[in-house]
Amino acid sequence: MPENNMDKPKIVTCTAPVNIAVVKYWGKRNEELILPINSSLSVTLHQDQLKTTTTVATSRSFQEDRIWLNGKEEDITHPRLQSCLREIRRLARKRRNDGDPSVDSTGLSHKVHICSVNNFPTAAGLASSAAGFACLVYTLARVFGVEGELSGIARQGSGSACRSMYGGFVQWIMGDKDDGKDSLAQQVEPQTHWPELRILVLVASAERKPVGSTSGMQTSVQTSCLLKHRAQSVVPERMVEMIDAVRRKDFPAFAELTMKDSNQFHATCLDTYPPIFYLSSVSHQVISLVHRYNKHYGETRVAYTFDAGPNAVIFTLEQHVSEIVQVVQHFFPPDTNGEDFIKGLPVSRAPLSEELKRGIGLEPMAKGINYIISTKAGPGPCVVEDPTQHLLSSDGLPKKTV
Amino acid sequence: MPENNMDKPKIVTCTAPVNIAVVKYWGKRNEELILPINSSLSVTLHQDQLKTTTTVATSRSFQEDRIWLNGKEEDITHPRLQSCLREIRRLARKRRNDGDPSVDSTGLSHKVHICSVNNFPTAAGLASSAAGFACLVYTLARVFGVEGELSGIARQGSGSACRSMYGGFVQWIMGDKDDGKDSLAQQVEPQTHWPELRILVLVASAERKPVGSTSGMQTSVQTSCLLKHRAQSVVPERMVEMIDAVRRKDFPAFAELTMKDSNQFHATCLDTYPPIFYLSSVSHQVISLVHRYNKHYGETRVAYTFDAGPNAVIFTLEQHVSEIVQVVQHFFPPDTNGEDFIKGLPVSRAPLSEELKRGIGLEPMAKGINYIISTKAGPGPCVVEDPTQHLLSSDGLPKKTV
Known part of the structure; x- marks a missing residue:
């Protein structure tokens, strides 16, 4: 029954990182x-x-392209989704026409069903679009048998998604061509390069929904003269210095550039008209805490960075993680007794010295931080081989458990 | 008894503005x-x-230079005080040597007693050093019979003091000489030029003492690349536009430039390393309020500006003052029943429309603003002719009432 077999969907599941x-x-x-x-x-x-995690299924029997995000069917006609679907299909067609045997020629005309979930709550305010579009593009490419450079397609879903196409330390080279063909991500170093580097995501309790990054950056480009200067005259040199700091695993250099760049980004938001604020009083407290902690030790042991949302991301080295977590917990006393305050990689507990508390000398700010996710640098997108992990059943619809 | 008469101090009292x-x-x-x-x-x-208000007394009988600020004797050896005293005496000596008959030649060798008070609480966090040094220099000049350009001396007490040497709209031309001789204040328009312009100082309840402006600007100059760009490439053009907006009494142009420049100043503070924050959550709420108010009416009726402290200064036109005060009071509900919420120029009361409240759509923030000072543009330093207003008695010591 070859006909029957062809009606059975082809299913691929992959994962991609933030x-x-x-x-x-x-x-x-x-x-x-x-x-x-x-x-x-x-x-x-x-x-x-x-x-x-994203599952893509294709089948001759599917009537139309469909997508489910975190358990809810969404509009597949979203322009950025369409860009990714169109570009992957175009690339597959091109490769097939060039005689690439890996391209699944029959599947090319089939419709796709897409199902995607995050393993972290959307409410955590973590930018999920980068991981989402990276995963979509990576999974679609597997389905259609397309290999090689895919970051240029992921970029058309969400700019920063191109960087989620690689593990470790990744640069997005802006490029200068009008067609964007040279605006691609590139791995600077793999995740194995700097195993001591540790990352703490401080999930903040957001007070209100901030300005979205798409419209925010539009307004900044139109109105901030400092942003123009930053892009043209500050970042090129800073990229060189940052790549150098990463390659040399020079934590103080990496940390200081990271903090300066985060501050400068938020400075350009403030120079936008009307101004955009992503830093809250909680962010200010995190910033003070980090500078006072470093000052106390007379060296840069910890760094912060903030994106277009309320969470702080902290970088440090493994040997300091335990103390820094205690410090954060002391100056942002959580609602609970601290049991669930730390998620992810295990963190050992050590008492905090009175001297350090005094040295930092800030007023504790209750409930500013909901919890900490302890993590580190990791790999790029991966294929999930276990078919029980597929998010779509063989009928092409989301499994009940999703 | 000419001897006796010469022992009697010469006393001059003047006032100077913020x-x-x-x-x-x-x-x-x-x-x-x-x-x-x-x-x-x-x-x-x-x-x-x-x-x-500053009183300066000179007398042959004074043993040393002394100063009392807001009722407390302070250290006269403060370098900036010494700069002003030295420069005024040098100027007086120069004029005397040039044959100027108005210079009080005998008083030149006398010591001075200085007494100065503000008519607003220091706790209000209003930058009092500009008014203070302007008043000191103006009063000393009167005592020694020096006339003419004095802003270059006031500048050496506190930079912004040079601008308090004139009324109305004043520019401080940076100059380019190494000796600073061309770094002077100049009146752009007198205070009579734009009588409809009104100013509201929103006195905020400061949470903690911010970084002082002297050390803050030092760190900014050393570390912020955006500040350098602002100074070199943004401000020159902005000065031209601002002077033009003032001359044309173009409120929307004046207001937008004012807000953009305040935001850019705070952006350069954020780009400083470590970053400096002068804007609090109260400031953010004032900024949102102003933009939403203007958006509601589809025109720029009100502007904010923030210095290196927590207070907001609001500009508007006379016809909108009453409504704006009501709006501020609604979105920053005061502790008291509002009786003492507004000081200064009288503001008529009018009920606030529900449509406007909804149009602004912010959550009210209790106790963020202590009170409002309603004022307008005013004149430069003045001599107080009434001798009962002197802050020093004929013995050269502060009157008991100070």
Whole structure:
């Protein structure tokens, strides 16, 4: 029954990571192609803690392209989704026409069903679009048998998604071509390069919904003269310095550039008209805490960075994680007794010295931080081989458990 | 008894105003001479609401220079005080040597007693050093019979004090000479130029003492690349536009430039390393309130500006003052029943429309603002002719009532 077999959907499931920029992307020179006004650099977070899982099914029997996100069917006609679907199909067709035997020629005309979930709550305010589009593009490419450079397609889903196509330390080279063909992500170092580097995501209790990054960066490009200067004259040199700091595993250099770049990004938001605020009083307290902690020890042991949302991401080295977690918990006393305050990689507990508390000398701020996710640098997108992990059943619809 | 008469002190009392910059001064190119990295422009506030009063007495019988500030004797050896005293005496000596008959030649060798008070609480966090040094220099000049350009001396007490030497709309031209001789204040328009312009000082309840402006601007000059760009490439053009907006009495242009410049100043503070925060959650709420109010009416009716402290200064036109005060009071409900919430120029009360409240749509923030001072543009330093107003008695010591 070959007919019957062809009706059975082809199903592929992959996972992709979240990334956190240490040289920030803010501002597009081309809205449609998502071409940035400056290069950026990020650390890919480990998927054991934060990941998107996406299943794509194709079948001759599917009537139309469909998508389910976190259990809810969404509009497949969203322009950025369409860009990714179109570009992957175009690439598959091109490769087939070039005689690539890996391209699944019959599947090319089939409709797709897509199902995607995050292993972290959307309410955590973690930018899920980067992991989401990276996972979509990576999974679609597997389904259609397309290999090689895919970050240029992921970029057209969400700019920073291109950086989630690789593990470890990743730069997004802005490129200068009008068609965006040279605006691609590139791995600077793999995740094995700097095993001592540790990352703490401080999930903040958001007071109100901040300005979305798409419209925020549009307004910044239109109105902030400081952003223009940053993109043209500050970032190029900073990229060189950051890549160098990563390669040399120079934590103080990496940390200081990370903090300066986060601050400068938020400075350009403030220079936007009307101004955009992503830093709250909780963020200010985290910033003070980090600078006072470093000052207390007379060296840069910890760094912060903030994206277009309320969470702080903290970088440090393994040997300091335990103390820093205690410090955060002391100055942001949680609602609970601290049992659930720390998730992810295990963190050992040690009492906090009175001297350090005095040295920092801030007023504790209750309930500012909901919990901490302890993680590290991790790999790029992966294929999930176990078919029980598929999010779509053989009928092409989401499994009940999703 | 000519001897006796000569022992009787010569006493002069003057007043000087506070000013609020709409193109901000932040950063020195010469710390000792107080030469700025960019020009700035301010509005002189009316002395009916905010002023410093200074009495200077000289007498052959005084043993040493002394100073009392707000009722407390302070250290006269403060370098900036010494700069002003030295420069005024040098100028007086020069004029005497040039044959100017108005210079009091005998008094030149006498010691001075200085007594100064503000008519507003220091706790209000209003930058009193500008008014203070302007008043000191103006009063000393009167005592020694020096006339003419004095802003260059006031500048050496406190940079922004040079702008308090004139009423109305005042620019501080940065100059380019190494000796600072061309770094002077100049009146752009007198206070009579724009009588409809009204100013509301929203006195905020400060949570903690912010970084002082002297050390803050030093760190900014050393570490912020955005500040350098602002000073070199943004402010020169903005000064031209601002002077033009003032001359044309174009409120929307004046208001937008004022808000943009305040935001850019705070952006450079954030780009400083470690970053400096002067804007609090109360400031953020004021900024949102102003933008939403303007958006509601589809025109720029009100503007904010923030200095290196927690207070907001609001500009508007006379016809909108009443409504704006009601709006502020609604979104910052005061502790009291509102009786003492508004000080200064009388403001009529009108009920606030539900439509406007809904249009603004912010959560009210209790106790963020202590009170409002309602004022307008005012004149420069004045001599107080009434001898009962002297702060020093004929024995050269502060009157008991001070």
